[in-house]
Amino acid sequence: MSILIKNGWIITQNENRDVMRGDIYVEDGKIVEVGNVNVEAEHKINAENMIVMPGLINTHTHVAMTDMRGIADDVDLEDFLAIMWKEEAKRNREDIYHGAKLGIEEMLRTGTTSFVDMYSDEDIIAKAVKESGIRGFLGWAVVDKEITTQEGNPIKNAEKFIRKFQNDKFVTPFIAPHAIYTCNEETLLKSKEIAEKYGTMITMHVSETRKEVYDHRKKFGLRPVEWLEKIGFLSDKLLGAHMVWLTLHEIKILSKRGVKVSHNPTSNMKLGHGGSMPLIEMLQNNVLVTLGTDSAVSNNNLDMFEEMKFAALLHKNERWDASVTNAQMILDFATINAANALNLNAGSIEEGKLADIVIVDATEPNARPLRKDNIVSNIVYSISGLNVKYTIVNGKIVFERKG
Numbered sequence: 001m002s003i004l005i006k007n008g009w010i011i012t013q014n015e016n017r018d019v020m021r022g023d024i025y026v027e028d029g030k031i032v033e034v035g036n037v038n039v040e041a042e043h044k045i046n047a048e049n050m051i052v053m054p055g056l057i058n059t060h061t062h063v064a065m066t067d068m069r070g071i072a073d074d075v076d077l078e079d080f081l082a083i084m085w086k087e088e089a090k091r092n093r094e095d096i097y098h099g100a101k102l103g104i105e106e107m108l109r110t111g112t113t114s115f116v117d118m119y120s121d122e123d124i125i126a127k128a129v130k131e132s133g134i135r136g137f138l139g140w141a142v143v144d145k146e147i148t149t150q151e152g153n154p155i156k157n158a159e160k161f162i163r164k165f166q167n168d169k170f171v172t173p174f175i176a177p178h179a180i181y182t183c184n185e186e187t188l189l190k191s192k193e194i195a196e197k198y199g200t201m202i203t204m205h206v207s208e209t210r211k212e213v214y215d216h217r218k219k220f221g222l223r224p225v226e227w228l229e230k231i232g233f234l235s236d237k238l239l240g241a242h243m244v245w246l247t248l249h250e251i252k253i254l255s256k257r258g259v260k261v262s263h264n265p266t267s268n269m270k271l272g273h274g275g276s277m278p279l280i281e282m283l284q285n286n287v288l289v290t291l292g293t294d295s296a297v298s299n300n301n302l303d304m305f306e307e308m309k310f311a312a313l314l315h316k317n318e319r320w321d322a323s324v325t326n327a328q329m330i331l332d333f334a335t336i337n338a339a340n341a342l343n344l345n346a347g348s349i350e351e352g353k354l355a356d357i358v359i360v361d362a363t364e365p366n367a368r369p370l371r372k373d374n375i376v377s378n379i380v381y382s383i384s385g386l387n388v389k390y391t392i393v394n395g396k397i398v399f400e401r402k403g
């Protein structure tokens with residue numbers, strides 16, 4: 001399949017972060033040419049008055065929970081988890097499949113081309129991924145076997161899942177220990193062992209609430225990241241979600257170990273965590289920061305455009321300084337940084353990259369006026385996911401908004 005995108009405003013996200021007017025030719029899943037292209041293609045998209053950009057990458061969600069939107073609002077994490085675990089115990093694999101289908105539909109409609117997930121029954125979610133054409137980095141959730149509601153041993157289930165999907169084109173299997181308060185040292189180190197054995201990644205909630213940090217320190221005498229370092233769990237294969245309550249010492253540990261971070265500002269604010277992820281200190285210490293929505297129960301949508309805006313605003317307000325974040329920095333989190341964190345050949349519009357592309361209708365009033373110098377600003381601060389006109393994954397149009 002080939003696609004020629006003509007005359008768009010292209011946000012390349014290349015090394016120079018060039019924004020240019022031009023064409024993109026896509027063939028067999030890859031971007032073949034960017035610039036002034038005159039070739040025939042099976043599909044031609046007239047992108048005049050449209051913004052063409054790399055697909056957004058959501059690095060933390062629980063997509064199967066999308067059909068539970070609105071069931072646990074206005075409570076803190078402790079009550080949230082109590083409600084969720086009670087509800088989830090009632091759910092069957094059919095419910096998980098339908099939840100995943102709904103969430104993936106929402107992501108494709110709002111410009112997300114890849115997502116990182118954490119849940120049990122990821123084999124069912126993998127089915128939904130493959131039917132839709134999105135890319136899924138699916139982390140099979142692991143907790144201690146004494147508390148699991150999964151059938152059998154969660155670690156063994158995760159390993160079976162990784163073995164089954166390790167060479168899949170659209171599904172990249174991860175292992176996902178839930179958190180330090182649901183996984184003991186043995187569970188965590190076994191998860192790491194599995195990740196090493198299959199050369200895959202680990203994703204986990206880390207230092208999300210102040211209570212998590214206090215409880216852990218009371219029990220083990222160390223803060224979560226210090227303890228994870230002590231037991232030998234940290235590595236560049238870890239993508240940690242939330243990472244709100246950290247000291248500078250812990251940030252330096254994360255940096256030394258090459259741990260990647262998924263920042264989830266909307267979920268953190270909705271659950272009233274009080275603090276904010278120390279973004280500025282992370283960037284000063286060269287920690288790779290990406291962006292995630294978390295689930296539709298703690299967000300309550302999966303729109304990465306909205307997530308970008310909240311990420312930018314949160315830190316300006318927190319620091320009493322509007323200059324600490326800017327639109328380009330935040331767009332990097334959701335595109336090129338995330339691709340680098342996941343070792344995915346995407347995240348920018350460049351020749352040879354995977355053709356994961358989003359095209360935004362810039363004729364909508366909230367996208368105007370549009371000039372070269374305000375395009376990135378409009379993407380982060382004024383445009384919503386519902387402005388997306390086309391979503392292309394691996395060179396295939398997987399969503400097109402009609403009308």
Ligand SMILES: [Zn+2]
Nearest residue numbers: 205241294295
């Ligand atoms: Zn989460």
